[in-house]
Amino acid sequence: MEKLTPEKLERLSRTSKHKAKNWIRVGMSTCGIAAGAGEVYAAFVEEARKRNLQVEVQKCGCLGMCYAEPLVEVNVEGAPQVVYGKVTKEIAVKILEKHVVSKMLVNDYIFTMET
Amino acid sequence: MYTRTILVKDTGSGTEDKTREVYTKLLDLLRTDKLEDQVQVVRVADIGFYNKGVVIKVLPENTLYVDVKEGDLARLVQATVKEDKPVEGLAQKKEPKQIRIVLRNCGRINPESIEEYIGQDGYRALTKVLLELNPEKVIEEMKKSGLRGRGGAGYPTWMKWKFTRQVAADQKFVICNADEGDPGAYMDRSVLESDPHSVIEGLIIAAYAIGASKGYFYIRAEYPLAVERIKKALAQAYEYGLLGKSILGTDFSFDIDIRLGAGAFVCGEETALIASIEGKRGTPRPRPPYPSVKGLWDKPTAINNVETLANVPYIFLKGADAFARVGTQTSKGTKVFALTGKVRNSGLVEVPMGITLREIVYDIGGGTVSGKNVKAVQTGGPSGGVIPREFLDTPVDYENLQKLGSIMGSGGMIVMDEDDCMVDIAKFYLGFCVDESCGKCAPCRIGGFQMLGVLARIAEGKGKADDPAILKRISFAMQKASLCGLGQGSPNPVLSTLKYFTSEYKEHIENKKCPAGKCVDLLNYSIIQEKCKRCSVCFTNCPVKAIEGNREEGYKILLDKCVKCERCFEVCKFKAIARK
Numbered sequence: 001m002e003k004l005t006p007e008k009l010e011r012l013s014r015t016s017k018h019k020a021k022n023w024i025r026v027g028m029s030t031c032g033i034a035a036g037a038g039e040v041y042a043a044f045v046e047e048a049r050k051r052n053l054q055v056e057v058q059k060c061g062c063l064g065m066c067y068a069e070p071l072v073e074v075n076v077e078g079a080p081q082v083v084y085g086k087v088t089k090e091i092a093v094k095i096l097e098k099h100v101v102s103k104m105l106v107n108d109y110i111f112t113m114e115t
Numbered sequence: 116m117y118t119r120t121i122l123v124k125d126t127g128s129g130t131e132d133k134t135r136e137v138y139t140k141l142l143d144l145l146r147t148d149k150l151e152d153q154v155q156v157v158r159v160a161d162i163g164f165y166n167k168g169v170v171i172k173v174l175p176e177n178t179l180y181v182d183v184k185e186g187d188l189a190r191l192v193q194a195t196v197k198e199d200k201p202v203e204g205l206a207q208k209k210e211p212k213q214i215r216i217v218l219r220n221c222g223r224i225n226p227e228s229i230e231e232y233i234g235q236d237g238y239r240a241l242t243k244v245l246l247e248l249n250p251e252k253v254i255e256e257m258k259k260s261g262l263r264g265r266g267g268a269g270y271p272t273w274m275k276w277k278f279t280r281q282v283a284a285d286q287k288f289v290i291c292n293a294d295e296g297d298p299g300a301y302m303d304r305s306v307l308e309s310d311p312h313s314v315i316e317g318l319i320i321a322a323y324a325i326g327a328s329k330g331y332f333y334i335r336a337e338y339p340l341a342v343e344r345i346k347k348a349l350a351q352a353y354e355y356g357l358l359g360k361s362i363l364g365t366d367f368s369f370d371i372d373i374r375l376g377a378g379a380f381v382c383g384e385e386t387a388l389i390a391s392i393e394g395k396r397g398t399p400r401p402r403p404p405y406p407s408v409k410g411l412w413d414k415p416t417a418i419n420n421v422e423t424l425a426n427v428p429y430i431f432l433k434g435a436d437a438f439a440r441v442g443t444q445t446s447k448g449t450k451v452f453a454l455t456g457k458v459r460n461s462g463l464v465e466v467p468m469g470i471t472l473r474e475i476v477y478d479i480g481g482g483t484v485s486g487k488n489v490k491a492v493q494t495g496g497p498s499g500g501v502i503p504r505e506f507l508d509t510p511v512d513y514e515n516l517q518k519l520g521s522i523m524g525s526g527g528m529i530v531m532d533e534d535d536c537m538v539d540i541a542k543f544y545l546g547f548c549v550d551e552s553c554g555k556c557a558p559c560r561i562g563g564f565q566m567l568g569v570l571a572r573i574a575e576g577k578g579k580a581d582d583p584a585i586l587k588r589i590s591f592a593m594q595k596a597s598l599c600g601l602g603q604g605s606p607n608p609v610l611s612t613l614k615y616f617t618s619e620y621k622e623h624i625e626n627k628k629c630p631a632g633k634c635v636d637l638l639n640y641s642i643i644q645e646k647c648k649r650c651s652v653c654f655t656n657c658p659v660k661a662i663e664g665n666r667e668e669g670y671k672i673l674l675d676k677c678v679k680c681e682r683c684f685e686v687c688k689f690k691a692i693a694r695k
Contacts, residue, residue: 002355003355003356003364004238004355004356004357004363005363005364006242006246006363006364009233009238009239009242009363010239010242012230012233013233013234013236013237013239016230016231016233016234017234025222027222029304029305029308029309029340030301030304030305030308030338030340030341031301031305033340058225059225059226059227060222060223060224060225060226060309061220061221061222061223061224061226061305061308061309061310062221062222062305062308062309062463063221063222064218064221064222064305064462064463064464064465065460065462066461066462066463067459067460067461067462068160068161068460068462071222073222078116078117079117079120080120080174080175085160085161086160103116103117104117104155105120105155105157106157107138107157107158108158108159108160109159109160110122110157110159110160110161111159111160111161112122112159112161112162112163112172
């Protein structure tokens with residue numbers, strides 16, 4: 001890989017800003033993985049591919065709300081950006097079908113964040 | 116497509132959860148007004164309020180309604196949806212209690228991608244430092260920011276850097292102390308796992324400021340994922356030329372290596388940590404000379420905690436003044452706490468210095484799981500102390516916590532409710548320190564062991580009247596004569612419980628009773644005949660056949676056979692087992 005200079009860093013910074021409009025982020029720190037985030041992540045990738053959905057499934061770190069792991073943040077156009085907690089494989093499917101496809105938030109699993 | 120979202124949650128302390136009721140009511144209201152296609156109603160699991168009745172949040176305006184009564188619902192729909200404005204006199208403002216500086220990228224970026232970190236203005240602080248500031252100026256900025264060490268003692272970071280810079284030497288080192296070991300604390304692990312590059316960037320800036328050419332991450336081996344992510348992050352930084360020779364095209368060169376700790380708590384102490392990196396047995400040595408003068412391989416060394424370093428890029432990116440605006444007079448910025456114990460929402464919180472414990476425990480943590488009163492909050496791990504309920508309104512900063520006999524520590528915060536026995540807590544923490552004592556100095560090795568014996572005796576009901584005095588005397592000796600912070604700090608949990616919960620110790624010693632019902636040796640179990648339904652569940656579950664009787668005549672517990680396993684207490688559905 002090319003060594004960075006200040007100018008190249010600047011350029012890279014601009015180009016690597018989040019471009020995906022629709023994304024799902026799964027918290028994959030020790031706390032998330034212990035609560036089953038690995039399985040949930042795999043379910044999202046698999047089910048989104050099966051349904052041919054235009055959504056990027058990403059891994060991220062810990063949001064801090066360990067009591068509600070696995071945490072999944074969802075942002076799709078046409079619906080508010082929310083964090084789902086205590087997500088299982090089944091809920092993952094529900095999130096894809098309701099939230100991502102129909103833009104309807106899933107009941108009973110949203111944990112609102114302050115920040 | 117919906118134009119509005121209404122989030123509902125009953126946060127009330129009442130017996131019934133009204134969320135579903137309010138939810139259907141709102142749906143009905145919307146249906147009568149034929150608005151169900153424009154507005155969606157969603158039941159949420161957590162809305163950020165606790166014990167505040169029905170809470171409703173309307174998006175995208177983000178207006179909040181707390182303690183909403185059923186009669187208000189029609190008005191709420193009318194105003195927010197039809198008239199496009201908040202309901203007067205009902206809408207609430209909520210200032211966020213948390214500020215994210217250290218955790219700014221945690222959960223927001225993929226920790227295994229350097230590009231995503233760079234996309235969040237990552238390594239821009241480093242560019243600024245290398246191109247625009249000389250090392251003296253960097254230290255000057257750090258002084259302005261007022262950042263103090265987040266590992267426990269709260270030593271000003273700029274002073275540490277300045278002293279290390281001042282010493283003339285052919286080589287200097289910087290070390291990132293990631294040997295987090297306090298029971299219940301995992302702030303550093305989370306930062307390393309979620310945003311490794313911010314720590315690396317902080318370490319490079321530290322190296323530039325003091326003139327070090329080599330740095331180490333000292334991470335405990337029990338954090339395999341953190342180690343893996345730091346390894347990956349270092350490799351990426353090398354590939355991009357952010358580490359190694361002539362960083363970013365400047366003439367500054369710097370290398371970082373990883374060293375794993377084998378799990379000794381004492382290796383979090385800086386001189387023991389240095390010994391461990393040198394390949395020696397991890398034991399502390401007397402200071403002075405401080406590591407800033409004679410550290411790793413006798414060279415000047417600056418050792419900073421993970422959280423401290425994660426603050427550094429923010430300071431140079433947003434300016435020292437912006438950082439110093441957060442916090443109190445003496446303690447600037449934020450602190451990450453690992454909120455655990457009997458609290459409802461356990462997890463990581465990042466709060467500005469000066470926030471009260473009550474706000475952390477009740478507003479962010481949501482109070483206790485059991486709904487019982489908070490008895491005390493333990494901060495600072497095994498070197499800290501307990502802070503009783505009366506002091507929950509104390510603003511959290513280094514000085515205030517110290518005044519209360521505790522310390523800020525690395526950020527463990529354990530909430531205790533009325534079921535926690537303070538003698539038991541003191542015994543637990545002291546037991547931890549006795550296990551982890553390296554044994555080099557006598558006050559810690561012998562003092563801790565003796566104190567633990569006294570506490571065990573009290574918990575068994577064999578305590579003597581002068582035991583508290585003995586505990587205080589040994590504590591004093593340990594505080595004054597121990598070689599390092601481990602021995603000096605380990606009496607703190609005992610002293611603070613003795614200070615604030617004298618009557619609980621007295622109850623154990625004089626009346627041989629444990630008010631919280633924790634010290635098993637002081638408890639006896641019996642069946643409350645009035646409550647007993649003679650269901651025989653305790654009888655069949657008792658593993659030692661210490662319950663006799665039958666369904667006609669009732670049951671009783673034979674104390675001479677009972678091993679106090681609490682099985683009957685747990686299985687009885689009618690709460691007919693008394694524990695006294």
